[in-house]
Amino acid sequence: MSSTTATTATTATGSRAHTLRARTATVLAVLLALGIGYVGIGYMFTPDSMASAFGLPEWPHGGAAAFFDTKGIRDLASGIAVLVLLAAGHRRAVGLLLLVDALVPLDDAVNILSHHGRAAAAYGIHGATAVVVALTGLLILTERRPAA
Numbered sequence: 001m002s003s004t005t006a007t008t009a010t011t012a013t014g015s016r017a018h019t020l021r022a023r024t025a026t027v028l029a030v031l032l033a034l035g036i037g038y039v040g041i042g043y044m045f046t047p048d049s050m051a052s053a054f055g056l057p058e059w060p061h062g063g064a065a066a067f068f069d070t071k072g073i074r075d076l077a078s079g080i081a082v083l084v085l086l087a088a089g090h091r092r093a094v095g096l097l098l099l100v101d102a103l104v105p106l107d108d109a110v111n112i113l114s115h116h117g118r119a120a121a122a123y124g125i126h127g128a129t130a131v132v133v134a135l136t137g138l139l140i141l142t143e144r145r146p147a148a
Contacts, residue, residue, distance in 0.1 A: 018143065018144060021139065021143060022091075022143055024139070025136060025139040025140045025143065026086065028132070028136040028139070029082055029086060029094055029098065029136055029140065030082075030083070030086065032079075032082065032098070032132065032133055032136060033078075033079040033080070033082035033083045033086075034079060034083075035079070036075045036076075036078050036079040037075070037076050037078075037079030037080060037083075038079075039075045040071075040072045040073065040074065040075030040076030040077070040078070040079065041072065041076060042072070043068045043069070043071045043072030043075065044068070044069055044072030044073065044076070045072075047065070047068035047072070050068075051068065053121065053125070054108070054112070054117075054121065054125075055108075055112040055117040055118040055120075055121025055122055055125065055126070056111075056112055056115055056117040057115065057116055057117050057118075074104070078101050078104065081097060082094060082097060082098065082101070085097060091140055091143065092140075092141065094137075094140055095137045095138070095139075095140035095141035096137070096141070097137070098133050098134070098136050098137030098140065099134055099137040099138070099141070101133055101137075102130045102131075102133040102134035102137065103130075104130075105125075105126040105127070105129040105130040105133065106126070106127070106130040108122075108126040109122040109123065109126035109127045109130065110122075112126065
């Protein structure tokens, strides 16, 4: 095999790996965005069904229940922001946003634990979500652009 053929084969393999990695990162980002958007809509329109899974020992009632709308729009906006940046082709911005967004479920986990909520929800839902969001952001940020 000539060196030109070997280089071409290596480049083609590298290009396929890049494409697979980019597609995987994009699918993960879209799934995360749609998932958190769904959670946000749930908190805005059916908060009682969403609140029980969050992990806190008790929930606000009366006027304090406005917390659900606040949480809902925060989650919905987070998802929409990722989708808008992906659609605009701003992959680096998506990666950075996902790294920042990972702080939200991390804070949720800390909040649950500091208020004597369910540790399983803190670690299994919020902690795991923070890890997946951060790893997806890092996957996007460490993508290599194929040589032209």
